[in-house]
Amino acid sequence: MYISHVTIENYRNLQSIDVDLQRETVVVGENNGGKSNFLRAITLPLVSDEIAYTSKNLSWQDINNTAKENYYDFLLKNKKNIIDNKLELETFKESVPTIVVELTLMPDKTELYDVKDFICSVDKDKTEYKIRYEFAPKIDELWDRVQSIMLHNAISESSIKQYQMNLLPTDLYSYTISVPEKNEKIPYDTLRRFKYTSLEAERDNFSLSTDKLGSKSLIHLLQMKLDDEAKLKVEQEYRHFFETIKTVSKMEEIINWQDNSEIKRAKDFFDKISVLPNMPSMTSILNSVQLGYDGQSLSTQGLGYRNLLLMLVLINSLAEIEDLSLDVLTVEEPEAHLCISNIRLMKGFLNAFTEQNDFVQLIYSTHSPELIGKVDLSNVVVLHQGKAFSLSAELKEKSIKYLSKNPNVDIYNLLFTKKCILVEGLTEELLIKAYLRSKSELNEIEVISFHKGYIDIIDIWLHLNENSTNKLGVVRDYDNQDNAKKEHEKYNKYKNIIVATTTEYTLEPEIVKAGNNLEALKKKYGSRFGWENMTADEVQNDWRNSKSFIMLDICQDLINGDLPDFVMPPHIQKVLDFMIEGGKS
Template sequence: MLISNACIKGYRNLKNVDLKLNRLVIFIGENNSGKSNLLKAITLPFLNNEIGNVGKNLGWHDINNDLKNTYFNFIKINLEKIKDSEIDIKDFVSIIPFVSVMVTFEPEGADEYYVRKWNNYLDDGKLLYQIEYRYFVENPKQLLEHITKILADKCEDDVDNMKLNLLPIEMFKYSIVVPTTNEQVAFNDLTSFKYNSLAAERDDFSYKNTKLGSQALVNLLHNKLGDEQKVKVEESYGKFFDDLKEISNLEGIFNWQEISEIENAKEFFDQISLLPNMPSINSLLNNVRLGIGEEYLYSQGLGYRNLIYLLVMMNSLEVNSDIALNILTVEEPEAHLCISNERLLASFINSTIKSSKQMQLFISTHSSEYLNKLELNNVTIVKEGKAFSLTGVAGKEDLEYLAKKPNLDFLKFLFSRRCILVEGPSEEMLIKSYLSFQKNVLNDIEVISLHKGFKNMLDIWLKVNDGTSNRIGIIRDFDDQPKAQLSHEEYNDNHSIFVTTTTEYTLEPEFVKTNKNFEKLKKYFSEEYGWKDDEIKSPDALSDKWRTAKTDIMLNFCQDFGMGHLKDISLPKHIEKVLKFLQSGVKE
């Protein structure tokens, strides 16, 4: 069993998102793109015991702003008709904001039993198993009467100052239904679907010694205790209380009857006894906290606390035979972790998801450690409230191409606001060094060395960054391939891409033959490395010597150039043009 599709409408910045889902789904995207909103939205249809509770009754700010603006603009445009009660109720209903999350299940074999009541026959006769969470105005007519009364003596300018009253959240309700029949989904039918949420703000469970436990840990322990185990807890508490009475002689406190002259005092006080005030199971469990060996977890480092917490919580999610699907959402699992612990956790996640067909895992991340290049079909890209699977923007050949790229930081390539692709380490070292020592300039340019294959990368980048202000530059060598140069520079027709090519064969001769660089570079290499005049007497000779030299020489040169020690040496034009384009958007 798994959720094969999720259609989300009107939730926060997710105006209309339709996603195909796998057993493992990895959401990647920039800050504030909507990743956390997706994780929360997917859990809305499921009412059960949960960790990291997401309320089913939403708030005013959970409703998509575009939908609300459409609603208020409608009111402004039709203000007079509203006052005169001339608005058609159907037209009004069509623009009332709402939230909808519809999930489609894909059962396997006997799992069909759990979703048998949720079958939906579509127009083409196809059978789907679906349920839908809805958050909507229950009585649109009442809402229309309400705003008509409020607006009786108001003008159009007043609408912006009374939005909360014109769309009162009190008139909204939530329900979970079967979409095609509108039948309510019974709570008992949802009990076989569990979800657990591990949010990014998860460290408060252990950050100080006065924090005895967290709600997440308490819920986990409570859910794991069976009826027989809970009875044993109660019996243990009773024994603890009896021992406490004996040790502290608490009954001696109530001994007035022994010294009283009242005849029936003993008879009366013998009926008084101390009874255990048995607390709830949750109260007992709230006094439990995680530890490492003999030390409490709060005494460990921040990253280690988060690692242990995630491992413990995920390891506890055993799937019982009567569970149809166990949904787990994890927000930024890499938070506070060093690279080795990131890899450990990523390996643990992969092992966990592959061990059960009754679990489905959703992760949001900014780390490439959780992107398995051999399973890029699990990646979903989130951008400005829109989401689409990587398979939707890249074909099979493109995904195979990406999987073969060694050391490609996929996230940096896709989401850098300013990015430069270069063919080799020489250009990468040069540009990074040059940028790192620029003063009075904020630098957000990412430089990635790919060697070859820019066209494949650009096709993917364009699909992901369509409609954004992000820019990408490509710096390539001529390599005596004029046709390849023309085919790459065709991308310059796009305003967000600038491709430049050396006029010489590679970078080194281009550098030597730029402006008056030859004499200055000749002097530099002669003084720094003892290159003899007869070896570097011409630009071509110097270029050949430099190109075949050890990489350490290029590294040292790049550092010296970037630090400004070689002020009179000019940057090659094809590199300079790309840098200016990324900073200003102007192509020269």
């Protein structure tokens, strides 16, 4: 079983999220894009496993800022009707921001009994199972308070900030966990089989802290491994340990000092004094155990090993949990402080663990291409400025397969670079990168070789960047395909995208015919490549037959400043000008 879909409304910077999930989901995005908030929101309808507990009761700061601004604007626009008690309560209710997280569960056929209480809709083709978390106010009490504040205070656009927390007081809010559409609250005995375990990014000092998160996980694992017979063995060994302590310390001689007493009949009394074992609880005994590595305390290890061991022990402990239908494990940046070999070790472990444990769903955020590159890209969810989408929903299967197998596509560079140029092949990539290296002021531009067919990728990029200041340039060959040229160049209507196509079939004739490039190339390479007496067509035809070899020489000479008269082809120069100056010629 796993969560197949999540919708989130008005939680922190996530105003409206509607996205599919997989049993193993990778969440990517820029800093402050909403990844941590996304992971926390998913856990709100579930029961905590107490590793990193998130309170179900939220605060004023947890309500989405845009939703709050819309609410305050509504109050200002309807101030007179509120004071005069002429505003319908239902209209007021619609303006009040509430936080909602709704999880859709996908059980196997053998797990249908576990989710029978979560049925929210049934039809002949599909039955839906959902859990809904809602953080909402008591509308009647909120209305009374808002009306009183606006009646007795001069609320205006300039002064409303002084009253904003009182106009939206979270002490009137409470949370419910229910089945949507039925509005039936879910009892704890049912919900307790659906848990989450979270590892937040701030975990660097866990082995030094009083909580000892690493030891907690180890103790949890040990407790689940101890059956009744093992516990009897521990008790026997503890008594043996006690007898050894008693003998070595000669406790009986210290306690039983009746032989030196002059009190009558003292011997009968003192003979009954003894030292007994005070066996602590099993948890207390196991608390004396701590994590270590190579025979040394974990606190003496580096941050990388501490993080790696914490995650390995914690995740292994989840495999031993019984009587659970679903355990969602959320991890922020599992790569934190890990070297490349340990990142690969962690990734392999995560893959193996989720495959072997059907009731565990893994959702983690990352900035590491290593943790993205080895997973099917259909499992990737992209977060950007509070918006989210899954690549599986937005990309065709053919495009996903291409992205997955293309070693030159770093999804972070593709989707989040401020200035990105997509090109068809190695020739264009070498040329533009060499030009950029020779012009240091352009070094923030990323160039990615993407073969052919940009439309799906441009659409994905637009989802993230349509209203941003990021720029995308596309350099493509004409290839005698008028329809493809028109389909791609229609994206020039967007202010932050430029698509430029060669007028010739491919790039080489464009370079040769640009400016005085023909003379510059013949002067520099005529004797080496036999170009001294060739025409422009002959040079470009010869070049096309060995393009990588020749282009490499040209690029090296560009970087070294040995081709001062060389100019870029017009279509590439147009893209570069757009990247530098922002205008479209």
